[in-house]
Amino acid sequence: MTTPRMHGFTRRVGGLAFGGDYNPEQWDPAVWWEDVRLMREAGVNVVSLGVFAWASLEPEPGKYEFAWLDVVMDLLHDNDIAVNLATPTAAPPVWLTHRHPEIFPIMADGERFGFGNRLHYDPSSPIYREYAANITTRLAERYSFHPALAMWHISNEYGPTAYTEAASAAFRRWLKRRYGDLGTLNEAWTTRFWSQVYTDWDQIEVPNIPRTWMNPSRILDFKRFTSDALLECYVAERDIVRSYRDDIPIATNFMRFYRHADYWRWAEEEDAAALDIYPDPAQPDSHVSAAFQYDLFRSLKGGQPWMLMEQAASAVSQWKLNVVKEPGRMRLGSLQAVSRGADSVMFFQWRASRGGQERFHSAMLPHSGPGSRTFREITGLGREAGLLAPVAGTTSRAEVAVLFDWNGWWGLEEVAGLPRNDFSYADTVMRHYTPLWERHHAVDVVSPHSDLTPYKVLVVPNAYLIDDRGVEAVTAFARDGGTVVMSFFSGVVDECNRVRPDGYPGAFRGLIGARIDEYWPARPEEEFTVRFTGGRTATATWWRDDIHLETGTALATYADGLLEGRAAVVANAYGSGRVVYFATLLEEAAFAEVLLDEVRAAGVESRFPGVPAYVECAVRENGRHEYLFLLNHDAGLPATVPLAVPGTDLLTGTPAAGEITLAPLGAAVIQTARQAPARSS
Amino acid sequence: MTTPRMHGFTRRVGGLAFGGDYNPEQWDPAVWWEDVRLMREAGVNVVSLGVFAWASLEPEPGKYEFAWLDVVMDLLHDNDIAVNLATPTAAPPVWLTHRHPEIFPIMADGERFGFGNRLHYDPSSPIYREYAANITTRLAERYSFHPALAMWHISNEYGPTAYTEAASAAFRRWLKRRYGDLGTLNEAWTTRFWSQVYTDWDQIEVPNIPRTWMNPSRILDFKRFTSDALLECYVAERDIVRSYRDDIPIATNFMRFYRHADYWRWAEEEDAAALDIYPDPAQPDSHVSAAFQYDLFRSLKGGQPWMLMEQAASAVSQWKLNVVKEPGRMRLGSLQAVSRGADSVMFFQWRASRGGQERFHSAMLPHSGPGSRTFREITGLGREAGLLAPVAGTTSRAEVAVLFDWNGWWGLEEVAGLPRNDFSYADTVMRHYTPLWERHHAVDVVSPHSDLTPYKVLVVPNAYLIDDRGVEAVTAFARDGGTVVMSFFSGVVDECNRVRPDGYPGAFRGLIGARIDEYWPARPEEEFTVRFTGGRTATATWWRDDIHLETGTALATYADGLLEGRAAVVANAYGSGRVVYFATLLEEAAFAEVLLDEVRAAGVESRFPGVPAYVECAVRENGRHEYLFLLNHDAGLPATVPLAVPGTDLLTGTPAAGEITLAPLGAAVIQTARQAPARSS
């Protein structure tokens, strides 16, 4: 499944990539030799170089200083450290913004961004794009064939949303491409409401101040446009470096639960999905949320190994409270990423800065130096990354898929005027994902346009806004024999954010076998009792559909309230498949039970039945082997995991059979022969 | 009491008006015929048409499209549905703001409003006024004598506050008219404080950024000016349509507890007081607050029936949480409005929109169509509205009045620098009103300039800022034998927001028979015990006057704290009347007891003694009949109400005598012969 470019990269680094952002321009050259010595000590085999080096590479417009970078590239190469070379365009130098302040974005509050932070550019600015293309070209000219070069790191954490004149002009061009003529746009946006009809393209602007209570279709298209405008910046730089050399992989680094860029579209333009992730050590469940991200990032490129591009060695510094990763946590979290498909373990950054905004962000080599706890743990992890080289390039398989869609996210969270306006798409998705994670089910993440044939169960969390193609895909999945588990407020509006006609839920009325008269959000204090057909009861809150069964039957009904006796959970036979629809928000345990029952009924078995939830279990595989990752997230409890077949723990090199015991925060990676008969591809 | 124009309107619709906002321009013409068919099915007899139709009526400057409106007007007329035709000036089209962005208001935060919401105009903009006058003229020319026309609906929910250059210029003109010369203004505003003396009119601007900690007199005048600037916009459009035809009533729609327009002044320019109200179904007491608004709206035009112009059929969509009206609640709330003087029951809007900001705002005809619960309830209510035709044009009488004054509101809430700065005038007024409502006392609302002769009791809640004429009116009311119930922090500043001289409370020291040395706001956790002369005690919080009796006597004194033994509630004989003054915030039950004791002592009896508070009782009457509205707001409890004289329940057409039983959420409207001897007018 791996592309030739990424295959080459893996071969080049000899297995898993291990390293981090390296910013030598912050330091005296004398430090560089110490850096490289300690990198070797730590097992570093790749660094991301020059991410914020524009001012050092082009100190004045058109005047370039590559000598220092030549030295560093050579030095790294001489020490067998590969380079993921960055275009430095995430932080334009002050001479550029001072000469062209119009490249600064205007922010949502109407103020123009100034110099001194980063991502201080309007992606629609032609001037920014021109200067960015130029420095990219210069780097490509000089380093495309440098032997240290192993990968290109395009810019950094694309993100800015801009409300500039340039953005309005680009938005109009984007809309013309999308709609062709104003009549179509007016229809798509329902502009007859509140007298918003456009009669000239020039009347259209990015959403104005105040940005609240705006036309929901305009907001939605502006989200799409902004994602695409940033993507254009990426593609432009990618195409430049590609034009110099074709065999080097290219990617940019994405972020965790990042709402403002549609990574499904972006992933098509990347050689690898690369993730920057900073799970908060102060949050006890942050590793579950991380697991979902890892499954998403593996899925973004169809199962191809992804890159953990940035994480923290210990604490970060950007929050109000920045708790450290306690001993062992950094290692465990890194192995977790690998268990879910990462072929790299990388950090921001190599050496802690003395000054600047992130000087208290932890680093592989912290202020307290090579004698520190953190550096010891880094060195240990580097050694283990080497032991895990056989894992590189392996993949995994799942029979359950969770739908995750940026358009749906925007529909739920970017626009006011819904029956209730406190939806959190991330929370909703995690509510659906967590029971599967706790039972060690392998899960893929899918978009409305993904191929669903590999799956037996499709989970659809609050898919309020979904396009016609997505509606057809979900419907066909059930029709063709799959099990769809869907929750309330799904299929309500079309891709233009217009209510689908003929009663709720317009897209899925046939699928769920019921029509909904009205959505009944609950008051904060309201609780309802739901009784399942078997007799057990559960509590429901937050939302009720005023639902009327058509072909569906009730799995559970309300035992109290004005909807007493009415359906709370609906089952419907659809085609040769089955649909279960949650018309309310069930308490977690009851929701999990229904979900897991459906998964089981669909013929999906957990590989790790009976293993407690705090031991995360995941499997990677290739043609010959399986690699069982067993990760004990509990700091106090040991755990014993039965092994179906004997194998070898790659971390210790010792045989493992029967069962394996994990110390608190302990981990094992068991290599076994592939059990092909047990599962069909 | 009804004006000839409104009398004509009532005759035209044949009783109560029933209908809502109709926006056919959002729909394909094919839908219009279905709309009208369903309107007839629902009993609709009037619609508000074209409220946001400017872009559809004048798609380009000076180019008009009336053909669609002609069709709709004719169609409605052919189906006996009267039209309340709107001037569409609340939502200027994009071609206007694109050509003249200077008509956008600048908001309190200094940002200029953009296109895409509504009310996006500066009322002081001469350009806006010119375009608004033009489209108003065109509509008046074309439709003044159309047979469907029954009323004019001028613009919509006037509201914007603008901080523009145009507003500053208009503010200066307004101030010149008010003060004549700068010396008078400087004196009125106490500009010697902090060196703010104006020496040229051009130095005066609307309150600048930051808008906090500004001269309190300037803030106060800016509130008055803004209300007047909006009123000028209304009057200009009204005068245009009136110039074409004189017998059609004209009004705009007001809002609930709306602080930014002095509706006492506005009401003088309206043919009817018309209210848009959206009581929150999630708030258990929202119907009590609604009752006060209904009494206010009846009082705004001296007792003349008012119009319920907009309400929701079920949920709204503008809040964070939008709870539905449970079955029966919409009907009950509508009857409540009628019980307190409404001659119309209207909704926003007829048909739920598919797109746009308010697509999840409920409608008479919701997304789920004519088979929905909501449409069934609408149809039932339409039928009942027809049965209540005899009520139209009737009025009511009260012996208790509550003072409600926008100037006082602004004084308490728009300006910082008070002893405490968390006054809520609405909460204060409701605290005084609720005990009267719970005992089914008829209450009128009065301004400081109202005729007070009909009343026996005048309730004055926290009248901190009151003008000399109001002071004299309150004083004369007591002197002439009335009972005044007043609460603390009243009569403190004059109409320029200057502390009245000679000690607190400057305006009312003689009236209450006491002087106040100092205002003592209480700490959040402080509670005090108050002992009444009879011995019972109550808890006081939030505020204490350091008060010294002069002619007054203590009804209650503090039993603890530094003011132990000092007066907490004062009674004073004044002229031939009586004054009771609350020098602290008593707990609700104790406050209610004192208030109701005074009402009783003043000779005011409840018509419905012993009826529980959850059954709202109100009376309308005309020369021959009384109409007793009995409304059970409890969803679980039935209630029995004794009837003093027999009558007929208009909703069922059945005789009613002795007592009547109301089901939970049940209602009755008993028509009886007028009991004239029992009460003098």
Add this chain to the structure above:
Amino acid sequence: MTTPRMHGFTRRVGGLAFGGDYNPEQWDPAVWWEDVRLMREAGVNVVSLGVFAWASLEPEPGKYEFAWLDVVMDLLHDNDIAVNLATPTAAPPVWLTHRHPEIFPIMADGERFGFGNRLHYDPSSPIYREYAANITTRLAERYSFHPALAMWHISNEYGPTAYTEAASAAFRRWLKRRYGDLGTLNEAWTTRFWSQVYTDWDQIEVPNIPRTWMNPSRILDFKRFTSDALLECYVAERDIVRSYRDDIPIATNFMRFYRHADYWRWAEEEDAAALDIYPDPAQPDSHVSAAFQYDLFRSLKGGQPWMLMEQAASAVSQWKLNVVKEPGRMRLGSLQAVSRGADSVMFFQWRASRGGQERFHSAMLPHSGPGSRTFREITGLGREAGLLAPVAGTTSRAEVAVLFDWNGWWGLEEVAGLPRNDFSYADTVMRHYTPLWERHHAVDVVSPHSDLTPYKVLVVPNAYLIDDRGVEAVTAFARDGGTVVMSFFSGVVDECNRVRPDGYPGAFRGLIGARIDEYWPARPEEEFTVRFTGGRTATATWWRDDIHLETGTALATYADGLLEGRAAVVANAYGSGRVVYFATLLEEAAFAEVLLDEVRAAGVESRFPGVPAYVECAVRENGRHEYLFLLNHDAGLPATVPLAVPGTDLLTGTPAAGEITLAPLGAAVIQTARQAPARSS
């Protein structure tokens, strides 16, 4: 220790100054004679005149009106009331800002300040400075030799921070003076991080929008620059009035815990440290915080008596809730200021305004007039101020010093990106000061550049940012035999806000005898048990150092958690002194115990052992006498204080010996012979 100028002032007013701000320009001249009569009745001997009178003195540019001020100055002089004459430059008149709107500051949110508040000027504006110099010159010309003139009051509560072009230009000039060349600045600011290297001075601006997540060194220098820009305004006006006459003291009024001006630098330019302070009567501990301010203000000028320039007679009006000073509190708070070195007791303001923003701010003569409680208390206090004349000019001595540094404050609170970002320097300092205050220890406040030789104990609260000179001073203090008590996160960054090299805490690793591997902020709910060597335990929260002892020993270790057994409190012998270092946040009682043990061990004894904490005790002295101030802050409890030697209570004129009993809220000022042998200077 008093300067000749302040000595002259004290002689002139005959002891303590007593009075307040007087704004006659707000009132009709007829009122002035009443004012002066009541001032005499109240014992007023000095007023601050004309603080906001610019518009009255220069009603048009270049047109002056001094006649009214002549009358007032003469009237006051004729009544033996001295004048502290203000330059009125804190509130530029509207003609100036209308003509030159560019003098308005631009605020942090990017909006330009408008007219109607005060402090509406950019201190870097050359135009503002020119007009301010002009009116100052005119006043100096006219009144320098008026016999009423006793002091100059330069402007008022200097404060504005401006983000204007003029500020950027001035910031660049300031940076050029500080750094000389751009290379040095780039190094100091670590601009290689995030590509921020400056290549031209013109590229540097004041911190731009958004002002968050900016370069921490730039933010720090901007704080320094803003303090200096305001100081330049002060110095310019001071030099003008000084040029006319050299023997009159000059000062401006400072504010309580005011972060935006480095008062250590300012105090060097003042003849007296003058404080405006408004302890919140709603806060039960506000007098402890006030005590620290008084010690700070005494220390700012090396122990010289300071001026209480503004306080409230009762409530203020600027907060949300403005609680009154209950009877006796105003007197007690005033005596408290005198007890800690104030030679004046002054108020804002003399007569309560009728209009304007502060009309509900209490005054010496309130709205309720001379018959009011407040005026009675003022008159009583004026009489007592006269009785305390012998105290004027006396000083006090302390053996404990607390470090207080504006640079450190800015480091902790103005810049994000720390391990945790909810430090409150004021709270931290008060946490260290309060145990000393509760035991009646005399405390001086010192800067990193103060002479530390008088002290035995130096308390260093969270000195995160401290310059090299300060590091050397603290280190030398211990080396030379002193006891340093230091708390965590001290000595971390240098004066450029760069992490000091070679491991935490770079500045103090040798001093505390330990290195810190990593800072471990605690989660909100985390609590740890700490066990002292003696066996007792205490709770720690909020922060832990991952500390490793070098020469130090543990006074206490963690009894649980991941750091179990590791040091929580460290003691280290250093040179001939001792250092105690808190590596965590101990609960208050345990912290106090360690601190007070160290104070005792250092040979510092309380003068008032056994006196309860609610009786504040402080001593002033001169060559012949000591003055023991005994102040009972409890409103319910009396207290008995033993007297070591007999004396006379100045407030009653009666002898006092053995012990003295204080009523609730009672006070005594015992004059005794100086007990020189007991203490060495």
